[in-house]
Amino acid sequence: MAFPNVYTHRKVAEIKPKACDICYKLSSSVLITPDNKDWFYVCPAHLKDTGFCTPKIDQAAIEARKKRELDEEVERVKKEYEEKQKKKKEKEEKGKEEKKEESGDNDKGGNGKANQEEAETEKDTDTVPVIEEEEPRVFELKSTFYQQRVNKKRQAEIARRNRERLQDPTYFPSVPKNLP
Template sequence: MSFPNEYAHRKVAEAKAKACDICFKLSSSVLITPDNKDWFYVCPAHLKDTGFCTPKIDQAAIEARKKRELEQEIERVKKEYEEKQNKKKEKEAKGDKKDEAADKNDQADKSGSDNSQKTQDKTKDETVTSTTEDDEEPRVFELKSTFYQQRLNRKRQAEIAKRNRERMQDPTYFPSVPKNIP
């Protein structure tokens, strides 16, 4: 009958939003157990309340994300280094001072375009980090003991009521009328 005290945060469509179980405001956020035995609507503000629930942090996922970010940073630095090396080789290949002066002008133009590319890359990086910040929001929560007990009691009462309804529909539940005259 009992279920684990581990709830996953899910979003539903705005059209399917229902009242929060805590404050009765309209909410499209749902907390659901992994085995789908229990679920309820809750406001996102309650998820941040430490008196209601605590987020369960998956250390393996955090380490994997940090490793992935580190690898991306290493790749970016390698590309920048290779570009600088290629520019140096091109500069040495020219050899002439006149060509070098023309190259400096070209490089100044290129560096201006490189700077604009770098700013575009930075804005792309900022958008990537903003989307990853949304992903960083915890998805698995553990309810505090009082709220978890409340959920267990509500589930238990619903099952008892269902069992009583089934018993009431059974014709042998009530005593029969006596057939013999006393």
């Protein structure tokens, strides 16, 4: 009947929050076991309390995510570099054409536009995407809280069995039919 001490944090609809099992404040956060045998509402503040639970960190998943993010960053930098090289070549070609024409007014106008394009690309490269740290989703309850959950489930199972027994007509003895 015991279930593993691994709980996943999930959010439920904000329209119908239920009372937290610890402090009885309304909460839309739920801790649930992987096999859905046990679940209960809990405040997000309790999840940060080290006396209540500890986050279980999956190192392999973190490493895979970091590697994926690094690969994406490398691809983005490569694309930016290729674009800059392409614009640089175009700028050099335009510069050679303008020198051949030898018109002073056109040189100033052409360089101004090229400088604007460079400034825009520099602005784009300066903005580094901010990676938000995700809150841990998998938790392990401390032994006292886990034992309370197990006892509560056990008592609920016993109460359910007792109700079923009381509903069964053969549970009680029958009335004697013969006279003494």
